Each structure stands twice: as C-alpha cells, then as structure tokens.
Amino acid sequence: MSPYAxxxxxxxxxxxxxxxxxxxxxxxxxxLVFVFGEARGALRAExxxxxxxxxxxxxxxxxxxxxxxxxxxxxxxxxxLVMAAPLxxxxxxxxxxxxxxxxxxxxRALVEVLAGIPSVVFGLWGLVVLVPLIGGGERSGQGLLAxxxxxxxMILPTIALSTEAALERVPRELxxxxxxxxxxxxxxxxxxxxxxxxxxxxxxxxxxxxxAIGETMAVLMVAGNVVAWPAxxxxxxxxxxxxxxxxxGYATQEHRSVLFVAGLVLMLxxxxxxxxxxxxxxxxxxxxxxxxxxxx
Amino acid sequence: xxxxxxxxxxxxxxxxxxSACGGDAAAGRTETLILTGSSTVAPLATELGVRFEEQNPTxxxxxxxxxxxxGIADARSGHAxxxxxxxxxxxxxxxxxAETIARDGVGLIVHASNPLTSLDAEAVRGIxxxxxxxxxxxxxxxxxxxxxxxxxxxxxxxxxxxxxxxxSRDVHADVIAGENEQAIKTxxxxxxSIGYVSIGTAEIDIEAGIEIKLLAxxxxxxxxxxxADGSYPMARPLNLVTFGDRTDWAQRFIDFAHDPKNADLxxxxxxxxxxxx
Numbered sequence: 001m002s003p004y005a006x007x008x009x010x011x012x013x014x015x016x017x018x019x020x021x022x023x024x025x026x027x028x029x030x031x032l033v034f035v036f037g038e039a040r041g042a043l044r045a046e047x048x049x050x051x052x053x054x055x056x057x058x059x060x061x062x063x064x065x066x067x068x069x070x071x072x073x074x075x076x077x078x079x080x081l082v083m084a085a086p087l088x089x090x091x092x093x094x095x096x097x098x099x100x101x102x103x104x105x106x107x108r109a110l111v112e113v114l115a116g117i118p119s120v121v122f123g124l125w126g127l128v129v130l131v132p133l134i135g136g137g138e139r140s141g142q143g144l145l146a147x148x149x150x151x152x153x154m155i156l157p158t159i160a161l162s163t164e165a166a167l168e169r170v171p172r173e174l175x176x177x178x179x180x181x182x183x184x185x186x187x188x189x190x191x192x193x194x195x196x197x198x199x200x201x202x203x204x205x206x207x208x209x210x211x212a213i214g215e216t217m218a219v220l221m222v223a224g225n226v227v228a229w230p231a232x233x234x235x236x237x238x239x240x241x242x243x244x245x246x247x248x249g250y251a252t253q254e255h256r257s258v259l260f261v262a263g264l265v266l267m268l269x270x271x272x273x274x275x276x277x278x279x280x281x282x283x284x285x286x287x288x289x290x291x292x293x294x295x296x
Numbered sequence: 297x298x299x300x301x302x303x304x305x306x307x308x309x310x311x312x313x314x315s316a317c318g319g320d321a322a323a324g325r326t327e328t329l330i331l332t333g334s335s336t337v338a339p340l341a342t343e344l345g346v347r348f349e350e351q352n353p354t355x356x357x358x359x360x361x362x363x364x365x366x367g368i369a370d371a372r373s374g375h376a377x378x379x380x381x382x383x384x385x386x387x388x389x390x391x392x393x394a395e396t397i398a399r400d401g402v403g404l405i406v407h408a409s410n411p412l413t414s415l416d417a418e419a420v421r422g423i424x425x426x427x428x429x430x431x432x433x434x435x436x437x438x439x440x441x442x443x444x445x446x447x448x449x450x451x452x453x454x455x456x457x458x459x460x461x462x463x464s465r466d467v468h469a470d471v472i473a474g475e476n477e478q479a480i481k482t483x484x485x486x487x488x489s490i491g492y493v494s495i496g497t498a499e500i501d502i503e504a505g506i507e508i509k510l511l512a513x514x515x516x517x518x519x520x521x522x523x524a525d526g527s528y529p530m531a532r533p534l535n536l537v538t539f540g541d542r543t544d545w546a547q548r549f550i551d552f553a554h555d556p557k558n559a560d561l562x563x564x565x566x567x568x569x570x571x572x573x
Contacts, residue, residue: 060464109302109304112302113309127481128481131482131485132485135485137486138440139486139488140442140470140482140486221478225447226471246447246448247447247449250366250368
C-alpha cells in the first residue's frame with residue numbers, strides 16, 4: 001500500500017471493481033442456494049439413492065432413475081470432446097505458429113463467427129441435414145453420434161480460440177531456442193509450445209466441456225430423447241438438460257423438484273470439472289525469465 | 297482485430313438477416329393476451345391472433361407452444377390468460393373451464409414410400425409395444441420399424457394411449473418427439489418410420505409436399521372429413537382453457553374463435569370448426 005494517500009479516482013475504481021466482483025460471485029452462490037432449495041423437497045421425499053437406483057424415468061409414477069440420462073450427458077460430452085479437441089487444438093496451432101498473418105486473421109474471423117452461431121441453428125441443421133445422413137434413410141439417425149457431432153461443432157471454436165491465445169502468450173525466446181536446437185515445427189509444437197501453453201489449452205477445454213454439458217436445445221432436436229443407457233452410435237438417448245427442457249414446462253410440485261435435482265447434478269458436474277482442471281492444469285505458463293518452472 | 301475479414305462476414309450475415317425481416321407496427325399495442333400450450337392448437341391460435349390484432353389495434357396476442365399440459369399449468373398459475381389443450385379435460389382438471397373451438401383427429405403417419413394404406417388397432421398396439429418389429433410382418437417392404445412417440449405432457453400422446461388402452465411405460469420408442477413438426481420431420485427423413493400427429497397438421501404438410509402419408513385406422517381414412525362426420529375413432533376436441541374469472545380480452549378472443557366469420561381460419565388449418573353464432 002502506497003504511503004501516499006490514494007487519489008479519489010483510484011479509490012472509487014477499487015470500490016466499483018470490488019462491488020462488481022462481489023455481485024458476480026454472489027450470483028453464483030444465490031443460484032446454487034436456489035437450486036438446492038428447490039431440489040431439497042424431492043431429495044427429502046425420495047432420498048438420494050432413489051435417483052441412482054430407480055429402474056426407469058417415469059415421474060408420474062414416482063420412478064426417478066437419473067443414471068441413464070447422466071450417462072447420456074457424459075457420453076455426448078465425451079463424444080464431442082473426442083472430435084473437437086484434436087481439431088480445435090490443431091486449428092489453434094495452425095493459427096498461432098504456422099499460418100501467414102493474413103490467412104491467420106481470416107481463419108480466426110471464421111472461427112469467431114462459428115462461435116457466435118446460436119445453438120438452435122445447429123439443432124435445426126442437425127435435424128434436417130445430419131440426422132438423415134447418419135440414418136441413411138432406413139432408420140432414424142437421431143442418437144449419440146448426431147448429438148456428439150452437433151456439440152463438437154459448438155465447442156470447436158472455444159477450443160481453437162483459447163488454444164491460439166495460449167500459444168501466443170508463449171514467450172518468443174522459447175520458440176527461438178527450440179528452433180536453434182534444430183527442432184522442426186512438429187517437435188517444437190509437441191515438446192515446447194503446447195506444454196508451455198498447457199494451462200490456457202486446458203482452460204479452453206474446461207470451458208468447452210462445460211458448454212457441452214449444459215447445451216440443451218440443439219441436443220434435444222437430434223438426440224432422439226428416449227430415456228435409455230447409451231447403447232450405440234445411432235441409438236437414441238436423452239441428456240439431463242434435454243429432460244429438463246422437455247418436462248419443466250408442465251411439471252408440478254414433486255416432479256419439478258426432481259428436475260431441480262437433475263439441475264443440481266449438472267452444477268456439481270461442472271464444479272467437479274473445474275476442480276479437476278485446476279489440479280491437472282497446474283503448471284503455469286512459462287515466464288520469460290528463462291526457465292520452464294514446471295511444478296506439477 | 298482484423299477489420300476487413302470481420303466486416304466481410306458481418307455484411308454476409310446482415311444481408312441474409314435483412315432479407316428475412318418483415319415489418320409490424322408494434323406501436324400503440326398496450327395490452328397483451330398470452331396463450332400457451334398445445335403445439336397442435338398453436339398455429340391456429342396464431343392465425344386467429346393475427347386477425348384479432350387487425351381488428352383490435354390495442355391488443356397484442358402472444359402464442360407459445362410447449363404441450364397441452366403446459367397450457368393447463370400456465371392457465372392455473374396465471375402465466376397465460378388462456379391455455380391451449382388438444383384434448384378433453386380430465387376429472388382432476390375440473391377447476392378449469394374449457395371452450396371447444398374445433399375438432400381434430402390423431403392420425404398415424406408413415407413415410408410416403410411405405411406401401412401400406414391402413415392399420416388396425418392390434419397392429420398399432422403390437423408396433424408400439426415392440427412385439428411387431430419389422431414391416432414384413434404386416435405385409436410391407438421388409439425393414440426394421442422405427443417407432444416415433446410423443447413426449448410426456450403432450451395431449452396427442454394422452455389421446456393415443458387412451459384410444460389404444462396403453463400405458464406410457466408400455467411403449468418402446470426409437471425416437472421421442474416434442475412438437476408435431478419434429479415428429480413429422482423425423483418421419484419424412486426415415487423410410488421405415490411410423491408415428492402419430494394431428495390430422496390437420498399432417499394434411500397441411502402433405503399438401504406442402506412433405507413426404508409423409510396418413511394411414512387409415514381400422515378401415516376409416518384419416519381425413520378431416522371423417523373427423524367432421526364423426527366416423528374417425530381417434531378424435532379429440534381443441535380447447536381454449538381458462539382458470540377462474542376470465543379477463544375481458546380472453547373472453548373476447550374466445551368469442552372471436554367461435555364466430556362463424558372466422559371459421560375459414562380453422563378450415564385453413566384443416567380442423568373442423570365449432571361455431572357458436
């Protein structure tokens with residue numbers, strides 16, 4: 001703290017920024033408290049294990065087995081990541097390290113536009129174009145593969161843009177040192193650039209996964225919406241988010257409370273994700289003080 | 297930030313957006329009438345709403361779908377002044393008042409290339425409970441049947457289950473659709489599929505060239521005419537549902553729907569008008 005009195009403007013700015021931060025943080029807490037409050041009714045009435053062990057999802061008959069839908073959310077998210085992560089990281093690498101400046105600028109603009117497309121548009125495209133393609137006309141293509149592809153398209157820009165930003169923050173000296181040692185572009189990317197940018201890349205992946213877990217509308221239109229364990233690429237499934245969207249409009253009392261339990265599960269999943277990411281993405285981006293201080 | 301490439305993308309999107317813009321003098325519309333519920337009734341309510349707005353410059357009619365159960369829940373909670381339901385009210389809904397403005401049927405639809413023209417009740421039960429799995433068992437071209445069912449909370453599902461004496465958990469579906477149009481698009485894209493939707497909605501889409509066709513049920517063709525003369529077995533009323541005291545605008549809208557002068561809108565949606573002159 002400076003020994004001099006801080007000018008009024010600086011103090012005012014501190015206050016404004018502190019209030020904004022407090023407001024944002026309190027919103028998260030309030031939402032969590034609200035969701036938990038609404039879910040408490042069902043948790044008390046049914047007990048937590050009912051949601052894990054009930055045979056099927058028949059809310060009007062008192063059966064609340066959430067596991068198949070949780071598995072469906074997991075499956076579609078993983079499927080999307082498997083497709084989008086390599087493509088996204090590759091696109092980021094291309095833009096940051098290989099592409100000439102004008103090409104990189106244009107490519108980045110395209111990716112940013114892709115990021116801005118509303119999810120329901122992806123859903124519509126998926127239903128009208130992708131699903132018949134996957135089904136081949138004979139059977140319905142609504143299912144795991146369609147949902148994963150649509151999700152992958154939505155999270156691809158996030159991964160690409162954050163990978164590119166993270167790579168740009170890698171100090172030039174590291175890359176020059178790698179070049180001086182005779183490393184070609186592939187080895188440099190694999191051994192120097194990506195490890196140095198690890199934190200940013202993982203942050204991008206966490207953001208993308210969070211979005212994939214929470215995506216509702218597009219998945220609802222192409223996933224088939226049958227409550228069942230993920231059985232195959234073309235078999236239908238229903239995600240937790242899709243279920244909430246389908247049933248919230250008319251659910252009363254206990255049913256509504258059960259849907260909030262599903263919402264709680266989703267929030268906890270994302271929280272777990274963030275914790276895992278901070279554990280594994282631990283190494284800070286290398287500073288320019290000549291040393292990859294790799295503390296695991 | 298790269299200005300030229302961003303500008304190019306933006307101009308491309310803007311030109312497509314501007315061409316899709318319509319115009320609506322929203323100024324001066326101070327009051328709103330909200331209807332929510334059945335996706336079968338929603339297009340009809342929208343058309344009625346447009347003409348209602350033309351004749352009443354101060355009101356704005358807002359129609360949202362979401363299923364008949366949502367319409368009933370919203371009418372009770374007050375979120376909507378009128379709920380739309382494509383079925384008769386149940387005994388547990390005796391606290392609500394229903395005004396029938398049209399009649400409609402629930403028809404079975406298959407892809408246009410399917411050679412079958414009729415199904416009987418036993419066949420439908422067998423298909424939907426998973427006992428009949430291939431079209432060849434019914435005399436059609438061999439292929440695994442893709443069963444399209446409607447989501448819970450939809451009146452079309454309730455009418456279907458009641459007519460065939462099935463429970464929701466008995467049905468083994470391959471795809472669950474929310475809105476009528478989602479079911480229709482799914483069936484138009486899959487040659488081996490079967491589903492059920494509002495006959496009015498299906499007739500309109502068939503006329504528009506969508507590749508589906510309606511099957512006769514127990515020998516009775518699934519047409520609006522058959523619903524009108526009462527011969528089609530799986531018929532249901534299209535209701536506007538209110539809770540408690542009706543607002544002035546709600547009553548006027550319901551009277552407007554009953555007016556024989558507006559029966560042409562109902563006929564245009566391929567429903568059977570119920571007029572109270």
